């Protein structure tokens with residue numbers, strides 16, 4: 235099966251979020267299942283050409299790609315995903331991608347990604363490589379299914395190519411003014427109120443992707459159901475509802491080499507499920523280096539997050555007095571909205587014996603918190619998949635999470651399962667998006683922590699879980715097969 239995976243970000247080349255992790259890891263796992271896979275992304279000026287050994291693709295040379303009526307010169311650079319033999323092609327067009335960042339608020343943001351979408355298709359043509367499936371990810375790639383079926387349908391090499399549209403966060407939809415239609419040379423008759431390209435009066439890339447691809451996926455099963463509702467659908471629920479039969483969720487995997495407590499180079503003390511001594515030592519190390527009181531009898535609760543409303547920081551703010559009054563210690567890492575940053579700065583200063591906050595982005599510290607904390611708090615309002623709760627489970631850092639999206643699919647509440655007669659729980663979770671539900675659940679976790687035997691069982695349950703990409707890649711292959719069957723029909 236030949237698969238072209240297209241993404242505006244791919245780790246480790248360029249990353250703003252979880253999408254890059256998926257685009258960097260999934261292709262390697264797909265290759266291991268036997269897929270013939272090629273990855274496509276823009277060549278941003280921030281990508282280090284020598285470090286990643288990019289080389290010029292002479293077989294293609296200069297390729298003019300028309301956007302807004304102007305042919306822009308495009309060149310292709312090529313490399314492989316680090317640690318693999320997966321080919322990756324970089325669409326090099328400095329006019330659009332030398333901007334210092336991946337996404338911009340520039341007037342020609344639509345043109346940047348129109349060019350990317352068209353150039354991917356034209357690269358496939360020049361490589362004479364006809365994919366069975368094009369796997370598109372989020373709005374920056376969402377015009378490809380339509381372009382293949384419309385603008386490039388003259389080319390028989392795409393006659394059987396199916397498309398799959400993956401949604402990593404429904405909140406980002408690619409909305410642009412009416413001129414975008416002509417810049418992309420899309421048929422104007424596709425744009426009318428309620429039509430396939432129209433959303434709230436704007437041209438919507440994601441809507442086109444949803445309606446013109448064979449299969450739609452998102453990054454957890456629960457999120458796939460949630461985005462069909464007005465509460466979580468960000469206005470796209472009705473459009474998605476029209477494709478409900480073709481929509482499903484596949485949980486992201488995690489990088490199990492990067493996030494492994496037995497080998498994690500960021501941890502002063504390694505540990506495993508069989509020998510947790512290292513975790514206790516990491517906790518001591520954390521407490522000592524943050525100036526928190528050295529207390530082994532109370533839990534250390536970690537937070538690592540973008541500090542934004544999506545991640546449930548309003549709930550934390552609402553119950554902060556309650557939370558800080560509990561017999562626990564806190565370590566908080568994150569950046570984001572100023573009001574939340576200020577809140578945690580203030581807490582760290584006024585309660586310096588029990589709370590420590592680092593406002594910034596720090597990967598070393600993120601690993602250290604996972605390696606040393608007892609619990610991890612993630613009360614998201616919505617969470618398409620979420621990674622940190624999976625890292626936490628793997629590190630025996632028991633997650634406390636709101637039951638939404640990927641959190642609902644990965645964290646199993648200890649008491650809920652216990653009441654059903656089974657000891658499989660690996661965390662604590664709550665439904666209501668209220669400060670009260672959050673603080674009661676944290677209290678429940680703190681109470682449970684006092685029973686060391688039970689706690690060890692909860693930790694062990696989480697540490698045994700398999701979050702590698704292998705299982706998810708197999709599910710994607712099934713989706714690709716479904717997409718191909720639909721296209722051929």
Ligand code: ADP
Nearest residue numbers: 251252539540568594595596597600620621622
């Ligand atoms: P999202 O992509 O919505 O931000 P995820 O849980 O899917 O949420 O992924 C967030 C990733 O970014 C995790 O790997 C997490 O450890 C990391 N991260 C978030 N904030 C920080 C920070 N301040 N410092 C270090 N790592 C962070």
